[in-house]
Amino acid sequence: MPDQPPSPTIELRELSRVFPTEPPVRALEGVDLTIYNGDWIAIEGPSGSGKSTLLNVLGCLDRHTSGTYLFEGMDVSTLTDRERAGLRGRRIGFVFQSFHLLGHRSVLENVMMAEVYRHQSRHERRTRATTALEKVGLGHRPDFMPTRLSGGEQQRVAVARALLGAPSVLLCDEPTGNLDSKTSDMILDLFAELHEEGYTIAMITHDSDIAQRAERRIHITDGHLQEAS
Amino acid sequence: MRFRFQRKKSTDRSGDLSGITAVDLLDEVSAGLFARPGRMILTVSGTVIGIAALVATLGLARTAGNRILGRFDELAATEIYVTTQPVADGETPEHLPWDSPERMQRLEGVVAAGNLATVDTNGALISTSPISDPATQTEFELPVQAASPGMFNAVRAKVANGRLIDEGNSQRADHVAVLGSGAAIRLGITSVAQMPALRIGDELYSIIGIIDRVARQQDLMGAVIIPEGTARKEYGVTTPDLVVIETQIGAATLIAKQTPLALRPDNVTVLKIASPSEPKRVKDAVVNDLNTLFLLLGGVSLLVGAIGIANVTLVSVMERTGEIGLRRAIGATRLHIATQFLLESTSMGFVGGVIGASLGTFVVVGVAAFQGWTPVLNPVMPILAPVGGAVIGLLSGTYPALRAARMEPVAALRTGT
Known part of the structure; x- marks a missing residue:
């Protein structure tokens, strides 16, 4: 993949998101952003800057108010809810600050959950999930319960879940927010490896130390984007 | 199972539609149920008691009514x-x-x-x-x-x-x-x-x-x-x-x-x-009095069971906010979320109905055996009771399931852990 000429995975044109409160909140305004296949991009900003809104729009968890959002050339605004859900399930891998692992399911079952809403046969699902776990270095603990893992290990399980089925982009919301600096570095090392392999990663953070590990850095302030050169 | 209630826009996109197979859905439902087995047993016990009370009271009403009628008829008629x-x-x-x-x-x-x-x-x-x-x-x-x-x-x-x-x-x-x-x-x-x-x-x-x-x-x-x-x-x-x-x-x-x-x-x-003049009318009056009373009793216990399921399912929805958010993120639609919670509450009601019907039948047979009576049970009862339990579960789960389906994934992911 790295040898292919970069093609845009995500293209935002004049995109805005206005919350219809009184007075209306313009969380995003006139956003232009292109994320190319294989990019590792960090979106930095203080709280209230609009970075979470941007992530939700990018992740098809929220609809934008105006402008254009093309996901692999497909206009997201024309999709039905079910198609957007399908897009989330197959093309986007989410990694959250609080991991969101199900405590009563084993590590392997948590990873396998990624395929549940893809209307996909269970054939070899276990093998695929094991491969994903091996990729994040947890191949030896498939039957552990998440509660017995450290925070860093839990986040790696979440990354494995996000990787299952080779999504077009990994969307990470403060992926190291709940981790100490040493563990954070390990997670970022993992992202670096994935980036090397050609994965497209978009990472939201308020921490510039984290953001500097990324290849591209974008600042968001009051709903406006500014790319660091 | 694939929920086809929205029209397909184009063929090349249909492969991207969100969907869940029946096996996966049942797997998720049972995993959800057995995540907290103790609570599930307690919840089911509400319906068990309700259905058992209903089956037992109806059965005993018929048994005792039959007994009264038998004596009444034989002599008076x-x-x-x-x-x-x-x-x-x-x-x-x-x-x-x-x-x-x-x-x-x-x-x-x-x-x-x-x-x-x-x-x-x-x-x-x-x-x-x-x-x-x-x-x-x-x-x-x-x-x-x-x-x-x-x-x-x-x-x-x-x-x-x-x-x-x-x-x-x-x-x-x-x-x-x-x-x-x-x-x-x-x-x-x-x-x-x-x-x-x-x-x-x-x-x-x-x-x-x-x-x-x-x-x-x-x-x-x-x-x-x-x-x-x-x-x-x-x-x-x-x-x-x-x-x-x-x-x-x-x-x-x-x-x-x-x-x-x-x-x-x-x-x-x-x-x-x-x-004897028209003993049938007297007999009908006796049966109706008995049945109304016992039906009322059974109905009240069933209502309590239903409220129990609704309550626990609602608590479960609140507790699983994060899980709901995650499911939405990995591709579940609102319908998938609602279906899962409805199936969970329905199966709890169904299991409660099966156990309750068995217990109720045991009570009727036991009491009849103890009294030396002939147990009389409506043969439809043991079949109807689990169906009734399932319907109660379905109705009780409706509101919590709608609450779960309406949850915004963004907010659910933010608040839940």
Whole structure:
């Protein structure tokens, strides 16, 4: 993949998101952003800057108010809810600050959950999930319960879940927010490896130390984007 | 299973649609249920109790109702009493023929028939002891009844001791007597083994039997019963006072119509026939009263069970906010979320219904066995109860499932852990 000429995975044109409160909140305004296949991009900003809104729009968890959002050339605004859900399930891998692992399911079952809403046969699902776990270095603990893992290990399980089925982009919301600096570095090392392999990663953070590990850095302030050169 | 309720926009996108196979859905539902097994058991127990109470109360209502009806029907619906119309003072009372039992027996549907006459002993006292002891009462004023042999069958007399009066006793005008258990106690007779005797006035009678139960004519329990022939000969009894007829079930109304012609073809108007009137209506009233009460009880317990499921499912939805957010992020639609929670609550209701129906049936059979009754259960009940449980689960889960489906994934992911 790295040898292919970069093609845009995500293209935002004049995109805005206005919350219809009184007075209306313009969380995003006139956003232009292109994320190319294989990019590792960090979106930095203080709280209230609009970075979470941007992530939700990018992740098809929220609809934008105006402008254009093309996901692999497909206009997201024309999709039905079910198609957007399908897009989330197959093309986007989410990694959250609080991991969101199900405590009563084993590590392997948590990873396998990624395929549940893809209307996909269970054939070899276990093998695929094991491969994903091996990729994040947890191949030896498939039957552990998440509660017995450290925070860093839990986040790696979440990354494995996000990787299952080779999504077009990994969307990470403060992926190291709940981790100490040493563990954070390990997670970022993992992202670096994935980036090397050609994965497209978009990472939201308020921490510039984290953001500097990324290849591209974008600042968001009051709903406006500014790319660091 | 794939939820196809939205039109496909184009074929190349349909491969990207969100969907879940039936196997995966059931897997997720059972995993959700068994995530907290203790709580699931407690939740299910609410429905178990409700359904068990409903099945048990309905079953017991039917069982007990059937029991009441059985006794009520048998007795009331099969008896006819024939007397003569009362006459004004001074006029000669009409009579009943002595062969009334034979005449009645000829009618199809008559099970037993017998005459009963009160014997006027002119105040003669009854005693079992030849010696008059001034310290204790040895002479009693007891009613004396004359009965035809068929009488005992017609009132369903049960012999405690000895035997009953037979045709020969009556024809020979034997001095024999049968005591009702009440009369036997007063006279101090417990057994006929030693051939006790009693005196009516100065006449001696052998006591040949004691009866301890009658289904009709409870007066007989306190009476001294002598053969009809004896009463006619010794006391000049001219007519039976009462003819008691037991019919087959359902025959009473017809027999009652035929009776006047059978007994007094010369003058059908002098007889007074007492026959059961519409016992069915009374029976229906009894059944309805019972069923309403018990249905109410079962319904209340079921409502409590339903509220239990709704409550726990709602708590579960709140607790699993993060999980709902995650499921939305990995591709679940609102419908998928709602379906999962509905299936969870429905299966809890269904399992509760199965266990409850079994328990309820056990209770009915157990109580019936203990009481020596025949358990009566609507055969539809054990099938209907689990379905009912499932419906209750479905209804209880509707609101929580809608709450879960309406959750914004963004907010759910933010708040939940």
